[in-house]
Amino acid sequence: MLHFTIQQTDPSGARTGRVTVRGRGFDTPAFLPVATQASVKALTQEELVHLKSQIILANAYHLYLRPGLELIRQAGGLGPFMRWSGPTLTDSGGYQVFSLAPLIEVTDDGVSFRSHIDGSEHLLTPRSAIEIQHALDADIIMAFDQPVAHPARREETQAATLRSDRWAARCVEAHRGASDQALFGIVQGGFEPDLRTESARRLAELPFEGYAIGGLSVGEPKDLTFRILAHTAPLLPADRPRYLMGVGTPADMVRAVLSGIDMFDCVLPTRLGRNGTAYTKTGKINLKNARYQDDLGALDPDCGCEVCATYSRAYLRHLHKSGEILAARCLSYHNMHLYLRLMEDIRAAIRAGRCRQFADELLARREENG
Secondary structure, eight states: EEEEEEEEOOTSOEEEEEEEEEEEEHHHEEEEEBBBTOOOTOOHHHHHHHHOOOEEEEHHHHHHHHOOHHHHHHHHHHHHHHOOOOOOEEEEEEEHHHTTSSSSEEESEEEEEEEETTEEEEEEEHHHHHHHHHHHOOOOOOOOOOOOOSSHHHHHHHHHHHHHHHHHHHHHHHHHTTTTEEEEEEEEOTHHHHHHHHHHHHTSSOOEEEEEEEEESSSSSHHHHHHHHHGGGGGGGGTTTTETTTTOOOHHHHHHHHTOOOOOSSSSHHHHHHTTEEEEETTEEETTTTGGTOOBBOOOTTSSSHHHHBBHHHHHHHHHHHHHHHHHHHHHHHHHHHHHHHHHHHHHHHHEEEHHHHHHHHHHHHTTTT
16 A cells, blocks of 8 residues: 655745655665666665665566566565565566567567567566556566557557556456556556547546656657657546656656656666766766766766765776766666756745756756756
8 A cells, every 4th residue: 555645845846755565665866776676776785775765667578577476476575585675666677678679479468478588488467567557566566568569650659558458457357456566557558648638637547646647758859759748647536646767867857756756766876876977066077078087077967976085087987988877876876876966956946936946057058058
């Protein structure tokens, strides 16, 4: 059972709240570090606790294939397996099946695919996607859906949206009475506003404990992302958490909060860190750039994390250029610190009634600095 309390709403429409599920809670707006395979890349669980991460995300598709459900079940579920005591959320694997696995067949029954690991054949259905997540025992689980890429023909988008909504109803039935985990639905509809409206209406009629907006940030222009988001978010039940999946950059998140979004996840903090890029309060810096070769200043003088308080840009650049693992760890740690502090700052701005001003100032700083 999930409880969601809206604590304060800003004039912009942004809101702060508290989600409690199975006795564990987190504050919203919240960023979920992505632990796809039960690990946030380059960071330990202890570091995530130190960074004040309140909830993490893992992926059912990947964990089903490796290490397999039986081992995780024997460990007591995802949290005990990875020694994480906070709330957990698992994605159903719909996005990964359609974007990563070699497909065999897609029908109304489900998706046949081959494992990207060993080529073995599998069938994922709405029921099995829920049963896999029951075995993983995450606190929040997601319905099985069919996203579409950008661009896509309207006929393709419509067929995938209708299928996703039928699958959502079957996920509800598979979950009913079987677990105390919270089940979220995922609104699809591609980049067709009327299809988004229809999907949101159908899903709102189902007893989901939260609602996600899927199928964005899949290669479309940013202005299209936020047009669809601004159209879709108000259609979702206001008394349930709203989750924007796979988004995004700091600028993306602060803009989305203005549409009433409560939850985010994205791989960028650690992916960019592993590739030599650091977020700062004014934008990104790429340490592969030769201009940082002799720069003995802090990575971000306004940050205050342990990396910025200890190491110089020149040293971190040297580590990255030398292929040292420490570079990936340091830059991932710093980026995650920035993301989680940004959420704290957003919550404070909402409580002060100045979220739009906060967003405008952040976006202006990033625009000025490229």
